[in-house]
Amino acid sequence: MADRPSGAGQGDNRPKLSLHVPEPKFRPGDTVDFSHLQIPEVGTAPRPDETCDPKEMHELAFGLVRVLGDDNKAYGPWDPKLDPDTLRKMLGHMAMTRAFDERMFRGQRQGKTSFYMKCTGEEATSVSASMALAGDDMVFPSYRQQGILIQRGYPMIEMINQIYSNKGDKLKGRQLPIMYSSREHSFFTISGNLATQTPQAVGWAMASAMKGDSRIAATWVGEGSTAEGDFHSACTFATVYNAPVILNVINNQWAISSFSGFAGAERTTFAARALGYGLAGLRVDGNDALACYAAERWAANRARANAGPTLIEFFTYRAEGHSTSDDPTGYRSAQERAEWPLGDPVTRLKDHLIALGEWDEERQEKMDLEAAEHVKKTTKEAEANGILGHGLHHPFRTMFEDVFEELPWHLREQAEQAIRERETKFPEGLPNGGKGA
Amino acid sequence: MSEAETKTAPAKEQDTERRLNMIEAINDALDVSMEKDPDVVVMGEDVGYFGGVFRCTAGLQEKHGKTRVFDTPISECGIIAVAVGMGAYGLRPVPEIQFADYIYPGLDQLISEAARLRYRSAGEYIAPMTVRSPFGGGIFGGQTHSQSPEAIFTHVSGLKTVIPSTPYDAKGLLISAIEDNDPVIFFEPKRIYNGPFSGYYDKPAQPWKRFDESIVPEGYYKIPLGKARRVTEGDRVTILAYGTMVHVVEEVCKQKGVEADILDLRTLVPLDIEAIEASVERTGRCLIVHEATRTSGFGAELSALVTERCFYHLEAPVERVTGFDTPYPHSLEWAYFPGPVRIGEALDKILKD
Numbered sequence: 001m002a003d004r005p006s007g008a009g010q011g012d013n014r015p016k017l018s019l020h021v022p023e024p025k026f027r028p029g030d031t032v033d034f035s036h037l038q039i040p041e042v043g044t045a046p047r048p049d050e051t052c053d054p055k056e057m058h059e060l061a062f063g064l065v066r067v068l069g070d071d072n073k074a075y076g077p078w079d080p081k082l083d084p085d086t087l088r089k090m091l092g093h094m095a096m097t098r099a100f101d102e103r104m105f106r107g108q109r110q111g112k113t114s115f116y117m118k119c120t121g122e123e124a125t126s127v128s129a130s131m132a133l134a135g136d137d138m139v140f141p142s143y144r145q146q147g148i149l150i151q152r153g154y155p156m157i158e159m160i161n162q163i164y165s166n167k168g169d170k171l172k173g174r175q176l177p178i179m180y181s182s183r184e185h186s187f188f189t190i191s192g193n194l195a196t197q198t199p200q201a202v203g204w205a206m207a208s209a210m211k212g213d214s215r216i217a218a219t220w221v222g223e224g225s226t227a228e229g230d231f232h233s234a235c236t237f238a239t240v241y242n243a244p245v246i247l248n249v250i251n252n253q254w255a256i257s258s259f260s261g262f263a264g265a266e267r268t269t270f271a272a273r274a275l276g277y278g279l280a281g282l283r284v285d286g287n288d289a290l291a292c293y294a295a296e297r298w299a300a301n302r303a304r305a306n307a308g309p310t311l312i313e314f315f316t317y318r319a320e321g322h323s324t325s326d327d328p329t330g331y332r333s334a335q336e337r338a339e340w341p342l343g344d345p346v347t348r349l350k351d352h353l354i355a356l357g358e359w360d361e362e363r364q365e366k367m368d369l370e371a372a373e374h375v376k377k378t379t380k381e382a383e384a385n386g387i388l389g390h391g392l393h394h395p396f397r398t399m400f401e402d403v404f405e406e407l408p409w410h411l412r413e414q415a416e417q418a419i420r421e422r423e424t425k426f427p428e429g430l431p432n433g434g435k436g437a
Numbered sequence: 438m439s440e441a442e443t444k445t446a447p448a449k450e451q452d453t454e455r456r457l458n459m460i461e462a463i464n465d466a467l468d469v470s471m472e473k474d475p476d477v478v479v480m481g482e483d484v485g486y487f488g489g490v491f492r493c494t495a496g497l498q499e500k501h502g503k504t505r506v507f508d509t510p511i512s513e514c515g516i517i518a519v520a521v522g523m524g525a526y527g528l529r530p531v532p533e534i535q536f537a538d539y540i541y542p543g544l545d546q547l548i549s550e551a552a553r554l555r556y557r558s559a560g561e562y563i564a565p566m567t568v569r570s571p572f573g574g575g576i577f578g579g580q581t582h583s584q585s586p587e588a589i590f591t592h593v594s595g596l597k598t599v600i601p602s603t604p605y606d607a608k609g610l611l612i613s614a615i616e617d618n619d620p621v622i623f624f625e626p627k628r629i630y631n632g633p634f635s636g637y638y639d640k641p642a643q644p645w646k647r648f649d650e651s652i653v654p655e656g657y658y659k660i661p662l663g664k665a666r667r668v669t670e671g672d673r674v675t676i677l678a679y680g681t682m683v684h685v686v687e688e689v690c691k692q693k694g695v696e697a698d699i700l701d702l703r704t705l706v707p708l709d710i711e712a713i714e715a716s717v718e719r720t721g722r723c724l725i726v727h728e729a730t731r732t733s734g735f736g737a738e739l740s741a742l743v744t745e746r747c748f749y750h751l752e753a754p755v756e757r758v759t760g761f762d763t764p765y766p767h768s769l770e771w772a773y774f775p776g777p778v779r780i781g782e783a784l785d786k787i788l789k790d
Contacts, residue, residue, distance in 0.1 A: 203522025233515030
């Protein structure tokens, strides 16, 4: 027991305090019942003008923008009314993302790389949102937005080269798998330290506004890491400078094994964070590809009109483990995925297209097959550049490059030492064409 | 690189001789840089309309406009982070952290982000920012306005650390830092903003204008990063110092009549190792002086380097004079400060045999 100041509180009759430690509803083995979740009717959320005062949006921060109904039809003012070609493209990107995830996960299990992260169930939050932006709007993603790169047409072989850290890896094998970077695709280098990208996106957006540019910035962050101070900085700077930026919070319910309650979800919504800052706040069904698109487009229009930043909470569910290093059966009920009341984003969009008479199961099957084939073929091509640990990596000296623009004397000396070490280890040259070096 | 630069300021006979204190010289460097490059932007707490609590940004907002010189929220994390984003856009931000003691909330953005961008993106993104921050004690700032945290930054790969000791250097080094494509931590020794400090705190302060190091030419000039300055030339001992301590050791050597080879390091990373080696090989003795705490301070790195590289030239063990390993105490500031007595004692010891 901690010491009390002498004389104070001796024998007082005040009630005993107790600490609340959040606990998720369901643990392994539990029967899952999500009926406590309040899911508003499809099509009922109002769609205010993009330039409206955030004060008029209170309700939207606690509701849920939903477009796709149980009958697979689109309803309400948020229906983006996309043409069937665009919808098929959206579905195609989402299917490709899923096929990519499947293959890369397997590749990690086969020992081709150290690590992978799937985005299963969250495809709409990156693919649809990205489609609502211009291709040169700058994105500052977290680690589960591979859908953006696929949507933006980033060559898949580059993604796989990066995952394998092979000699084709544009990032020279320095980054943990999936921490992509592509300036050409206006895709910021992924950090791995959480939420750091959110205030950086605000800074980029401020710069764009300072220069009278027309490009906006968007960032993605998990609900768990909204607890970081960086996120608070992002919201503060965004509102202070009215930065043309979109803050996308992916509430997939789980931060590794910690449920969203450890980021405050027991008390309020993540969209409601916007209210205290005077940001526009939207809460969106993240498994509804049309709602995701519509919300992101609303926020993009708002930013482009100099009307201010938006914080969007995408309410979704992380259908798989956090990463290949995680086993979710150790902390949550296996029933959650199947019981998730908002379904699966790929299935829902597919069913919508079928309901429109613009798609069918046969074409879906063909598309899935082609996606899997494309990923398989590209994986083979990438494997020609090597897989992790099999020697086909970047030349040794590259380890010391890019710490600074120019190599200072102390790094030059250390590089020389590294080369000496290699010669000591392999006096007769590198074995197996460099394997294990 | 070989010998340290001995020239400190342009010749006195120059017609346009203009004397500035360090604050004015920093202000001038910012002005010149903003004039030259429209991508240079200045931001920080109170730096805009008011011109900064130490006046380093006075008049810049009026001259260059509110979107290039502006106040920020009190959020060092946010200040550094938006500077990272601005750098990614293509700007050259010069954020001010009001006191070095306040920089810690921004450390993750500096260490994990700014310092790593070039490496992790293989050169796709860089952080060409210069973080200016007043540091050091001697102004009765107490524990939260007196610290010298340079060793935290020199330990991080990808950051450069620069510390000027004169108005002339401050301007030339700051312009170099701003133009540098790597993130630079630019610590300004606030005890010598208005005049050099002899270490004798009970003697009247001298304004910069009485010293030639305050002759600051108008317009553009640079002092390269990674190049030390020889303050005085001597054969008996090499003294490595930076910031405020440069002036203190100079005064102590004068008082004691010690002919010391005093090197003002100016840049800690990248370090002018050649100048250090050349000097120590000549004198055979090396005293290292900094105001920061001792354990794992930058002096430890300097001592190790000198021992590793100049051991067979040494006539005596390398000595360090530093602040004590305590927080900077308010009322006992001058007992904490590595002043003339502590330096004198170390000099006596190193010169004994």
